[in-house]
Amino acid sequence: MKAAIIEEVGKPLVIDDISIAKPGPHEVLIRTSACGLCHSDLHFIDGAYPHPVPAVPGHEAAGVVEQVGSEVRTVKPGDHVVTCLSAFCGHCQFCVTGRMALCVSGETRRAKGEAPRLTRGDQTVNQMLNLSAFAEQMLIHEHACVAIDKDMPLDRAAVIGCAVTTGAGAxxxxxxxxxxxxxxxxxxxxxxxxxxxxxxxxxxxxxxxxxxxxxxxxxxxxxxxxxxxxxxxxxxxxxxxxxxxxxxxxxxxxxxxxxxxxxxxxxxxxxxxxxxxxxxxxxxxxxxxxxxxxxxxxxxxxIMGMNRFPVDLPRLVDFYMRGMLDLDTIIAERISLGEINDGFEKMRGGHSARSVIMFEQ
Structure with a gap:
């Protein structure tokens, strides 16, 4: 699959082919439909926040479930989903006290020694923020996505995954x-x-x-x-x-x-x-x-508006469907994956609300 990769901090993203693993027991394989460009991604691209490279950034996304692992109970193939970087385990002190956005459990990632989710030949490609959504597919923990109404346009749904969840959640x-x-x-x-x-x-x-x-x-x-x-x-x-x-x-x-x-x-x-x-x-x-x-x-x-995204995201979708939440104005432009570096240059200039990558289906 095609993905946008941070090869070197401070340099433009590189579009290249990478491989994605099969879903583990609690994992979900998603065909990415749309992904917003967020300033948080730019922090990692420019090196303001350290992260191992090569890595695929991107975390504000929506798509369609293609496969699920044997233990997945929250979504099924064919579901339309929004992803969220604040993946949660469900049983740590933060989760059980209703502060799921603070969960940092390693259970939502593959453990050391397990095969990586993303590779390029023999090389591991690091997954960023549990998602790596600047790619044609995502392989994530089931607690990093939630099913939504299939009537919801997926380009609008994508920006709910970070910008709207954070701003409205606040x-x-x-x-x-x-x-x-x-x-x-x-x-x-x-x-x-x-x-x-x-x-x-x-x-x-x-x-x-x-x-x-x-x-x-x-x-x-x-x-x-x-x-x-x-x-x-x-x-x-x-x-x-x-x-x-x-x-x-x-x-x-x-x-x-x-x-x-x-x-x-x-x-x-x-x-x-x-x-x-x-x-x-x-x-x-x-x-x-x-x-x-x-x-x-x-x-x-x-962080992330202190969201409880399995509950909050469907409600935000409902707000949009009822004409209360204006996502159309928030989206400044729709671009292809190949135009991603131009999109981030516009962000650096401060002239864009939200650019959204549209993936071919």
Missing amino acids: IFNACKLVPGETVAVIGCGGVGLAAVNAAKIAGAGRIIAADPMPEKRELAKVLGATDVVDALADDAAGQIVDMTSGGVDHAIEAVGRQASADLAVKILKRGGTATILGMMPLDCKVGLGAMDLLGGKKLQGA
Whole structure:
């Protein structure tokens, strides 16, 4: 099968043929239909986050189940599925306390000594984030995918797998937004736009979108933002504090930069919460001052929106099917696997909401 491979950190991805193994007892073989380009992939491609190479990135995907292992009970051949990088074991302390997104059990991967899932000749090709979705097929643990309504378009379904699960999950799960509360979303890429849309669905009283790109601020308005601010303006924090008479209940950082995380903290009202979603540089530190703490302000991370994806993803699909969740606006373009490097160059320039690779079926 064809796949996009990180051969060398900092270099363009290489399209090459690789082999994929047969499903083990708890594994699922999926024919990939669509996969979104996510900034998290770019962190690994550019070397900001270390990972062994060669490796196939890609994690925001949807497809059709082709084969299942002998012990698989959650999906069957022919099912349409969305994948999710927060694969879970189901019985560790995080899973049994409802925090499945924090599961790091090795049970969802093949153990050392077992044949690798991906190979090229005699060489192991590393699987990234349990998925490696920039490929015509995926071989994953059954707890890394969930079946969805077959009427759901698979290109829209793909972006639910990361951007929407993260952005909407932050609103619904991590923030537990109460109708009428104020929200500021900093960074209006795929994740940020999903958070804006989810805040509208949840009944936020005011939704402020902050981004340096005018076109992204306009997209945020389409998705439910009541106000927009240039995130790089010298007085961005002051503008938001003034328009909300003291700050927001929830500030969501959705880009992964020190300056945007600092902005999220600055615009909180007393008792407000800053939620960091972006993959920050590894040496980044975000904090609250003494007066912030005395004012009851809170700071939290929310990996993948603290999702419970077997429950959350079908609900998000239902939101789209009922016309509540606007995935069409989030998708900027549809491209082929061969155009993947051009897609990431556009992402580096900050000019695209979400590019989605469409695979030939």
